[in-house]
Amino acid sequence: MKTFKNTEFAYIRETMGYSVKEVAEILGKSERTIYRWENGESLPKKSLIRELKTIYSIHTGQPSKSGHNFKFIDLFAGIGGLRKAFESIGGKCVFTSEWDLACRKTYQANYECDHPVNGDIREVDLDNMPQYDVLVAGFPCQPFSIAGVSKKNSLGRPHGFYDATQGTLFFDVAQMIERHRPKAFLLENVKNLVSHDKGNTFKVIMKTLKEELGYHVDYRIIDAKPYVPQHRERIFIVGFRDDVSFAFKDLKIPDTRPKLGSILHFENGTELPEPPFTEGPEGRVAAKYTLSDRLWEYLKNYAEKHKAKGNGFGYGLFGPDDVARTLSARYYKDGSEILIRQEGRNPRRLTPRECARLMGFDKLGQRSFVIPVSDTQAYKQFGNSVAVPVVEAVASHMLPYIFKMMRTAKDMNQLEILFEKVEVYG
Incomplete structure (x- = not known):
């Protein structure tokens, strides 16, 4: 079992996986100062503790209570x-x-x-x-x-x-x-x-x-x-x-590798129905998302034709244990890059709700992302968007350095005010 030094500062730093050197760099302090804070020999400013707590809350997946940073x-x-x-x-x-x-x-x-x-x-x-x-x-x-x-x-x-x-x-x-x-x-x-x-x-x-x-x-x-x-x-x-x-x-x-099953409609009654994406009390995916015989035959023939020429063009067929191809803005055309297998039936497209989940706009425990537009527009919008959890990781990585810039800017403003006073009263 991991043991921590007996200060809040040390606990937060070690839980986040930062070294003393990294925290010193982020907070603009010497390593010696960080060690003093960790050992309780002196206390950091409340504003620095607030910064570290904010970073810590985001690092642990908890909502920040510090207001706008x-x-x-x-x-x-x-x-x-x-x-x-x-x-x-x-x-x-x-x-x-x-x-x-x-x-x-x-x-x-x-x-x-x-x-x-x-x-x-x-x-x-x-x-x-x-x-x-x-x-x-x-x-x-x-x-x-x-x-x-x-x-x-x-x-x-x-x-x-x-x-x-x-x-x-x-x-x-x-x-x-x-x-x-x-x-x-x-x-x-x-x-x-x-x-x-x-x-x-x-x-x-x-x-x-x-x-x-x-x-x-x-x-x-x-x-x-x-x-x-x-x-x-x-x-x-x-x-x-x-x-x-x-x-x-x-x-x-992260080392995680989420699977498609985590974003697909359950279709077993454990998920609330959401017309027009699902239908019936069990919340089965609406029939309109299943490919027609004509479109499915066309996609199979298209893939065979290019396979014979040595090309890799064709549809992508996936199940719950797979990882999908890239969702593109052209998904509305035929859905060929990500088709979901269905037992005894032609494959189907993802629903716009599943696209919202695939792109990280929808998360468990949060209000569902509102989709107020047609399926065609929704497919274009999600296909053109960013994978939100990736940007969250980048933004979280940026946050300590944004704080550092804010701190520097604040110090510079205080210096400018001081210089103005010196000029006026000096």
Whole structure:
């Protein structure tokens, strides 16, 4: 049985699995100071204990009772996957931008918004945005053109990210970062962003964030399989305005491998019926999700044709003990990438409720995610979204460093006030 040193501070640190060195780095203190706190020789400030307790509560899966820890903005918000994750670590969303009307309908049905949901990011007035600490964005990947800076200089035209990213939606994100200088940001995209245009797109993005905007940036491609029963690789790019020693290599990926059975309708009466996704008192999946004979025959023939050519194209057939392929935005067309076996019947599509569970929007013990749109729109929305538990893991990993940035900013503000007083009264 593990024994802990006889202080609250030591208990929290050891339970979280942090070393003394890691906590010293996170809290901006010397290791000697941490040892004194652990041994009860001196006491840390209440604000630092509050930070550690907040991190601890999130680490142990308990809701934080410390109120809002920071403010963030949600760009290319979709149906709010990034927002859901950052709210789970005590963030307060103060600005949202999403151009798709159907997504906005779903977003507003699920989140309390004390601010309007803005449309096109290109029409946002940067000078009249609320103050915020963290920017999160699942920005679309668009083609970038890399122009020669020297030629632009000779013509007296702008260069840097104003030139290399002009006309892309990443440009608008970069403009916001340049204008407001948030303490941190998280950008999410498809795995192929790294290889797009032979790596040139990603090169421009990283150059913009690091060299042009001056942020300390790290990135990692993470598969959602340890979090949800789905193979879904996405790239996450994290930046901090100051060097707070954030590193993705320190992110601990769980060893768990959830199976599809955990997100499928039970169909045995133990789950409340949910029309139009299920029907009857037993809550069986509605018949409309079973493939027609014609569509099932087409998919089988299509797969055989490509198999004969040596291609891997075709449907994916899964059961409760399997892990699914990536849910895509095209799922509404035929559902071919994730079909669920049915005994004695053609396979079926996932229901939108099962998609919500597969993407981590629905969790046991929480209010079900509201799906106020058609099946077609719901499939598009979930297929375009993030796997929420993955972002929650990334956000939790960021939180100690966000606290560190907040602490630094607070200290700087106090210094500025002190200097102003010296100038006035000195």
